[in-house]
Amino acid sequence: GEDVEQSLFLSVREGDSSVINCTYTDSSSTYLYWYKQEPGAGLQLLTYIFSNMDMKQDQRLTVLLNKKDKHLSLRIADTQTGDSAIYFCAEMTKTSYDKVIFGPGTSLSVIP
Amino acid sequence: NAGVTQTPKFRVLKTGQSMTLLCAQDMNHEYMYWYRQDPGMGLRLIHYSVGEGTTAKGEVPDGYNVSRLKKQNFLLGLESAAPSQTSVYFCASMGESDTQYFGPGTRLTVL
Secondary structure, three states: OOOEEEOOEEEEEOOOOEEEEEEEOOOOEEEEEEEEEOOOOOEEEEEEEEOOOOEEEEOOEEEEEEOOOOEEEEEEOOOOHHHOEEEEEEEEEOOEEEEEEEOOOEEEEEEO | OOOEEEEOOEEEEOOOOOEEEEEEEOOOOOEEEEEEEOOOOOEEEEEEEOOOOOOEEOOOOOOOEEEOOOOOEEEEEEOOOOHHHOEEEEEEEEOOOOOEEEOOOEEEEEO
16 A cells, blocks of 8 residues: 655754655655645645656755665755754655655754 | 635634535645644545545545535535544645645644
């Protein structure tokens, strides 16, 4: 079946890089997404990657996709206190092309 | 362009009461979704719609009903609220870009 997993918590110091990891089970993924949720707010799309790509970079964000291991990561360079939030990994698959499966979210805490 | 809006933002119900949550989008998106978010469980799909007049069950549909009478609106109904339905409810829509846009959420407490 479809399942997306993430570690629940990550703590980093301001200025360091953060790496948030995600694993998924459905190999028919078409898109993989990273969403950010700040306290009391909805989910905001940060970035996404097509399943035929290995890497995507967007300013401080780098997404790496290892299709063989079904592993997705989000690296945030020069992490700032404003990056403290919950980060959700999600996938869209061919078996459920009109649905997006979300992971449980990783709560990132940035220590000043 | 307001994106995805949800009303109300907060609501407290007593067990057995009914209510309807409204989601509206002004992006002409075909797909719309209702999720619930509970601590440590991420987002779970309740119901979704792939177009006006259509609805389908998601992962946790029991106790909820939906309607999509107009393309821009997706309503989520609770006929007889239970404490287990205390949660934060998010609506989302998706168009041809295959990315979902979320509303700000509705925080529901059932006593």
